[in-house]
Amino acid sequence: MTTPLEREIATYTAANPKSAELHERATEFMPGGDTRGSIFWDPFPLYITDGNSSVITDADGNKRLDFISNMTTLILGHRPPEVTSALKEQIEHGLSYSAPSPPVVRWAKLMCDRVPSLDKVRFVNTGTEATINAIRAARAFTGKRKLVKCEGAYHGNHDAIQISVIPPLDQAGDAESPQAVAAFPGISDTAVDDIFIIPYNNIVAAEKIIREHADELAAVIVEPVNGQCGMIPGKPEFLEGLRRLTDELGIVLIFDEVIAFRIAYGGAQDYYGITPDLTCFGKVVGGGMPVGAFGGREDIMSMWDPSNGGATVQHAGTFNGNPMTAAAGIATLEALTPDRYEYLERLGGLLRQELRALFAELEVPMGVTGIASLFALQFTAEEVIDYRTYRTNDMDMLNTMFIGLQNEGFLISSRCGGSVSTVHTEDDIHAFVTAVKNVLKRAGYS
Ligand SMILES: Cc1ncc(COP(=O)(O)O)c(C=O)c1O
Numbered sequence: 001m002t003t004p005l006e007r008e009i010a011t012y013t014a015a016n017p018k019s020a021e022l023h024e025r026a027t028e029f030m031p032g033g034d035t036r037g038s039i040f041w042d043p044f045p046l047y048i049t050d051g052n053s054s055v056i057t058d059a060d061g062n063k064r065l066d067f068i069s070n071m072t073t074l075i076l077g078h079r080p081p082e083v084t085s086a087l088k089e090q091i092e093h094g095l096s097y098s099a100p101s102p103p104v105v106r107w108a109k110l111m112c113d114r115v116p117s118l119d120k121v122r123f124v125n126t127g128t129e130a131t132i133n134a135i136r137a138a139r140a141f142t143g144k145r146k147l148v149k150c151e152g153a154y155h156g157n158h159d160a161i162q163i164s165v166i167p168p169l170d171q172a173g174d175a176e177s178p179q180a181v182a183a184f185p186g187i188s189d190t191a192v193d194d195i196f197i198i199p200y201n202n203i204v205a206a207e208k209i210i211r212e213h214a215d216e217l218a219a220v221i222v223e224p225v226n227g228q229c230g231m232i233p234g235k236p237e238f239l240e241g242l243r244r245l246t247d248e249l250g251i252v253l254i255f256d257e258v259i260a261f262r263i264a265y266g267g268a269q270d271y272y273g274i275t276p277d278l279t280c281f282g283k284v285v286g287g288g289m290p291v292g293a294f295g296g297r298e299d300i301m302s303m304w305d306p307s308n309g310g311a312t313v314q315h316a317g318t319f320n321g322n323p324m325t326a327a328a329g330i331a332t333l334e335a336l337t338p339d340r341y342e343y344l345e346r347l348g349g350l351l352r353q354e355l356r357a358l359f360a361e362l363e364v365p366m367g368v369t370g371i372a373s374l375f376a377l378q379f380t381a382e383e384v385i386d387y388r389t390y391r392t393n394d395m396d397m398l399n400t401m402f403i404g405l406q407n408e409g410f411l412i413s414s415r416c417g418g419s420v421s422t423v424h425t426e427d428d429i430h431a432f433v434t435a436v437k438n439v440l441k442r443a444g445y446s
Contacts, residue, residue, distance in 0.1 A: 004443035005396055008403040009043055015407065018059035022047045038071065041414045042399075046406065051078030054423045056411060064409045065428055067418040072227075072259050072374065073283040075344075076335055077423030083287045086331035087324060096322040103326035110333045111285065111293065114266045117255075117275045121295030122304060123321040127258035127282030128156030130292035131221065133315060134278045135160050138219035138252035140313050141300045148210060148220040148251075150200040151178045152387025154228045155221060155256050155280075159191040165228070167387075175388050176205040200226055200386040201234065203241035210242075214249040219278075222253075224268035225260040229390035230369040230376030231417055236272060243274050252300065258282035258292075262419070263345075263372035265338050271372070284336075287328030290319070340422050344373035347420045347429060351375055354433040362437070362445045365394075376417040377401060377436070397443065404439030 002010075013020065023044035026033030034040040050057040054077050056066045066078065076083065090103070104123065112118045124130055139145055147160065151172065155161040162183040164172070173179030178197040196213055198206040200222075210220065220242055226232040246253040255276040260268035262284045269276060278296035285293055295301060303312040319325075352375055355368045365381035378384045379401070380392040398416050405412060410432055412418040420429070440446075 003396070003400075005400040005403070007442070008400055008407055008439070011407045012403050013043060015062060016044075016046060016058065016060050019047045020044050022059055038413070041402070046411070053077045053079070054421065054428060062409075064406065064411045065424075065431065066411050067420065067424075067432060068411055068413045069419055069421050070288065071283065071413065072262060072417075072419040073286075074288055075262050075284050075373070075419075075421050076287075076332060077421045080332075080335065080423075082335050083328050083331045086287075086327040087289075090323050090327040093323070095324055096319060100321065101323040101326070103323050103330060104321040107321075107326040107330050107333075110330060111281075111295065114270075114333070115261075115279065115295070116266055116269055117277070117279055117297070118295040119298035120301035121293055122301070122315060123325070124292040124294070124317055125290045125319050125325075126156070126292045127256075127280060128158055128292065129317070130258065130280035130282060130294040131156045131161055131254075131256060132158050134254045134280050134294045134296075135219060135221065136313060137278060137294075137300055137303060138254060140303055142218045142250065142252060144216055144218040145194055146213060146216040146218060147195045148198055148206075148213075148217060149195060150222055150226065150387075151197050152200060152229045152390060153221075153223055153226055153256075155223070156258075159187050160194070161191075161221070162187050163192055163195050164197045169388075169391060172387075175199060176202065177209060178387075199388070200229070200232065201238045202386065203235075203238045206238070207241065207245060210245050210249065210251070214251065217249070217251045219252040219254050220246050221256055223256045223258075223260055224272060224274075225263065225371055225374060226386075227259040227374075227417065228415070229387055230378055230384055230415070231259075231371065231374035232369050232376075232384060232386070232390075233371040234272070235385075239272055239274050243276070246277075252277045255279045259374070261285065263341075263374065265336070265341050284332065285329050286325045287330075287332030289325040289328045291325050291329060335422075341372070343422060344420055347424055347426070348373045348375060350426065351420065351429045351432065354429065355436065358433055358437055358440075362440055364440055364445045366397075373420045374417070375419070376415065377412075379416075400443055401436070401439050404442065405435055408435035408438055410435050 047059040165183045167181035264271035281293040359366045367378040379394040379397040
């Protein structure tokens with residue numbers, strides 16, 4: 001007797017021989033064939049040869065509708081004409097220089113004009129660097145060392161924050177006062193000692209922990225929408241509570257909007273009407289090129305100011321603010337007018353509504369989380385609001401859906417998260433929901 005997952009994998013393997021072959025080759029040169037953990041999956045990942053609008057093509061010539069768009073990055077779809085022509089124009093003038101170039105000024109202005117809390121901004125090449133720098137700034141500014149982060153939140157690949165990302169439940173401690181658990185071996189013990197973990201969306205438990213350690217705390221870092229556990233929207237009272245507490249106790253509040261920036265014209269802080277001290281960005285703001293950015297309050301950001309005798313905090317980076325990324329970022333931000341956010345919000349709402357109707361019709365114990373253009377499938381009857389409720393997911397079903405949707409001609413993330421972009425249509429949404437239905441039927445729900 002084969003399981004639904006085994007059957008989906010058999011179909012997948014048969015349909016993607018060239019990707020299998022490429023993966024086999026890749027294992028000769030990269031450990032496990034992989035150079036980016038979030039795009040590895042069993043039995044082997046697809047190798048993509050082309051992306052155009054909402055469609056990606058793999059090495060076997062299979063076409064799929066892309067509902068994850070490089071982990072929520074490509075908000076205008078693949079190869080939007082305004083971005084490719086900006087990049088082509090910049091290519092004619094050079095890729096990077098050992099001096100600033102005019103586009104970075106325009107890019108910085110665009111960011112500061114649209115994001116309410118940004119007095120000043122700096123650019124880097126990844127979201128990881130953005131959180132490294134924001135945390136460093138908070139420590140330098142407050143003279144304190146310790147941090148608070150939420151259980152089940154990913155803020156990039158560095159020691160300070162690779163803690164309690166997906167902690168094993170038998171090590172994670174009490175739900176209301178979680179243990180700090182290093183994400184994997186190699187994380188320094190001091191990083192673990194320097195952090196306190198709060199449950200997402202539980203302001204009562206969070207307040208207790210923050211007040212208890214306030215004297216040592218440099219920063220509270222939080223995603224307004226938790227990406228990893230399924231695009232879970234922060235409850236307004238949770239995010240507002242963190243703002244109130246950090247204000248009162250002299251702690252820097254950092255919003256990680258690497259994913260959540262895409263929910264509104266001025267980012268998640270604009271959507272929620274909450275002003276953090278510092279914000280981290282990535283993904284969308286670079287228009288598909290490698291990017292990160294961090295910015296916020298004038299008095300904190302001025303620590304990076306190299307004029308007048310030198311910066312308090314150093315910040316170099318060969319490719320920071322390079323003109324290629326700036327060109328793509330500017331073209332993307334300028335294309336993202338308020339009406340496009342309305343469209344994305346409507347499409348995201350339609351998708352969540354149709355999925356909920358489907359789960360009710362099939363009486364399947366599933367849900368959907370998300371906000372605006374972000375969504376995730378949840379394979380549990382529980383309402384998912386934090387890490388512990390996320391962990392009630394049936395992972396076998398999740399993997400079956402992930403592979404099954406690829407067999408149906410759709411790509412989402414291997415955690416079954418997704419995003420809609422401006423090139424998606426209502427018909428694409430209906431087709432996606434039908435594909436989910438087909439996978440569920442093959443798994444025995446009808
Ligand atoms: C919320 C959040 N913060 C930070 C990062 C790190 O960004 P990058 O992968 O560009 O280093 C990610 C990446 O997915 C993220 O989702």
